[in-house]
Amino acid sequence: MIITLPVFREIKAKHAKEILEILLEEKQPFNILANLKDISFEPVLPEHITSNFTEVILFTIANYTLRSSYIESGNFIFEAGFGEENFGSVVKVPLDSILQISEEETPLFINVSATLPKTPKPKNPFEANPRNKKFLN
DSSP states (O other): GGGSSSSHHHHHHHHHHHHHHHHHHTOOEEEEEEGGOEEEEEEEEOOHHHOOOOEEEEEOOOHHHHHEEEETTEEEEEEEEEETEEEEEEEEGGGGEEEEEETOOOOOOOGGGGSSOOOOOOOSSHSSGGGGGGGGG
């Protein structure tokens, strides 16, 4: 299937980046839906907050979160508060893990390949050939 190809994932990540850049430039609030397993939180969120999360998570990017948002090294990064105590954390979402970007109720971007497991890229073509493993030690 085409959605499993690395080139397709790269195109979708590029498209997500372009949509996000427009929204950030326009300072327009929006939502992103992303795979939780690929997202990092710094500092790490307490268990009593993460226990309520599901496999995909919806973030509303507005107000301070919108002002703190930026794109860097293939990631969408923003600051957000979580839980009743508004526990602050910097959230890093890989662009290729974003399932959907929407403005109010209107979907602007959908990435069906974000639901599939990622295949690691070999560091170089030599490592991609299984016959070369004996030379890698």
